[in-house]
Amino acid sequence: MNVFxxxxxxxxxxxxxxxRLVSRGTVLQLIDYAQKAPTxxxxxxxxxxxxxxxxxxxxLKDIAYGQQKVADAPVIILVLADEQGHLLMPDIAQxxxxxxxxxxxxxxxxxxxVNNSYAANPAFAHDEALRSAxxxxxxxxxxxxxxxxxxxxxxxxxxxxxxxxxxxxxxxxPAMMITLGYAREGxxxxxxxxxxxxxxxxxxQAGAQHAFSV
Ligand SMILES: Cc1cc2nc3c(=O)[nH]c(=O)nc-3n(C[C@H](O)[C@H](O)[C@H](O)COP(=O)(O)O)c2cc1C
Numbered sequence: 001m002n003v004f005x006x007x008x009x010x011x012x013x014x015x016x017x018x019x020r021l022v023s024r025g026t027v028l029q030l031i032d033y034a035q036k037a038p039t040x041x042x043x044x045x046x047x048x049x050x051x052x053x054x055x056x057x058x059x060l061k062d063i064a065y066g067q068q069k070v071a072d073a074p075v076i077i078l079v080l081a082d083e084q085g086h087l088l089m090p091d092i093a094q095x096x097x098x099x100x101x102x103x104x105x106x107x108x109x110x111x112x113x114v115n116n117s118y119a120a121n122p123a124f125a126h127d128e129a130l131r132s133a134x135x136x137x138x139x140x141x142x143x144x145x146x147x148x149x150x151x152x153x154x155x156x157x158x159x160x161x162x163x164x165x166x167x168x169x170x171x172x173x174p175a176m177m178i179t180l181g182y183a184r185e186g187x188x189x190x191x192x193x194x195x196x197x198x199x200x201x202x203x204x205q206a207g208a209q210h211a212f213s214v
Contacts, residue, residue, distance in 0.1 A: 006145040011190050013150035016072040016181040022149065027075055027180070033143035037135040041114050042092060045085030045129040046136040046175075049078040049166060059165055064157040064177065073152070073179035078162070079137050080172040081129035086118040126173065133175035140178065150183035 001009070031048050039045060051057060052075055061070040070076060093107040118125040141151040154177040162174050201210045 001146045001148075003142070003146075006142045008190070010141055010145040010151070011187065012152040013179070013181075013183045013187050014069055014152070015184045015186045016069060016074070016150065016179065017184040018072050018074070018181075020182040021074045022180060022182075026147065026149075027077070030140050030143050030147075030149075030180075031077075034136040034140035037132070037139040039132040039135070040128050041086075041089065041110055041117075042096075043085045043089060043114065043128070043132065044092065045082045045132040047080040047082055047172060049080065049168070051076040051078065051166075060157075060162075060177075063161045063165060064154065067154070067156060069152060069179050070154075070177070073181040075180040077140070077178040077180060078166065078168075078174060079133050079140075079176040079178060080168065081126075081133040081175040082172055083122065083125050083129045084171045085129055085132070086114045086125065089114040130173060130175055133173075137176045137178060144180060148182075150181060150187075152179040153177075154179065 027050055034046065034048070035044065037046075051060060054071075057071050057073075057076060060076055061067060064070045089111050093110045096102050096110075097104060097107050118128065137153060141153065144151045157174070157177055159174045162168065162177075163172075168174065201212065204210055
């Protein structure tokens with residue numbers, strides 16, 4: 001499936017085929033695609049907890065205010081935003097050197113810039129991590145659609161309870177829960193979207209008023 005079809009065909013699925021499982025290899029493949037998403041300085045703030053057993057999914061369903069799809073989908077992926085993802089930057093930047101992409105000077109610049117940007121600015125680090133996790137989530141869902149799988153992004157859950165139940169460390173913000181599996185019949189088709197012409201202003205000029213000025 002090409003990317004345009006995947007973007008067009010993806011919908012948030014409510015009803016999963018409970019008899020069809022998703023292999024661990026496929027889940028890892030999807031996470032690798034999610035990891036292709038861009039992140040500021042290539043920090044890669046996103047972490048993934050993959051949940052498949054019935055008991056844990058039942059606990060998750062309760063935390064997600066009883067949403068049945070959480071129990072029905074064969075795989076639930078908890079997408080976490082690591083607010084201290086920048087601490088990995090020395091390792092990440094070194095990998096760019098090892099891959100022959102840039103030299104030690106660029107590596108050291110990147111490590112310093114990341115430290116300056118985030119170390120003393122937790123609110124910015126929090127926002128950045130959530131941005132990154134959101135982009136990774138979209139990549140994952142698009143890739144899943146391309147493989148014939150169905151997904152549903154979810155934020156309808158009690159984040160504090162989720163963190164407690166799954167022993168998620170303080171530095172990680174649950175960005176999204178993704179249900180993953182194969183769709184069964186009865187799901188809604190893609191819902192209408194506002195047209196580009198309704199949500200975009202073209203040729204905006206500095207100093208000029210536009211549709212989003214008030
Ligand atoms: C951040 C986010 C959180 C969402 N949370 C839920 C949720 O808790 N439960 C649910 O059924 N759908 C949830 N959705 C799915 C939206 O309802 C859905 O994306 C929207 O209605 C558009 O439909 P579509 O994804 O099928 O195009 C969420 C979507 C996003 C992006």
